Amino acid sequence: MCTLFFGVPWWVILLIAFTFLSGYMALRAMVAEKRLEERFIEQEGQVYMKRIEEERKKRFIKKVGE
Structure with a gap:
């Protein structure tokens, strides 16, 4: 259930991605x-x-009218 990508939990990758998305927005x-x-x-x-x-x-x- 807790799949690792390059030794990092999936939710950490997701958190980093959302942080960059938030900065872009x-x-x-x-x-x-x-x-x-x-x-x-x-x-x-x-x-x-x-x-x-x-x-x-x-x-x-x-001025002209004067």
């Missing part, structure tokens, strides 16, 4: 989170730049 989640955060930052930057451009247009129109 954590790395994948971290990369996905970073991409999502970068996308959000880019989107917020676009909103900010649009607001600045609108303010410049308002100032220009106000």
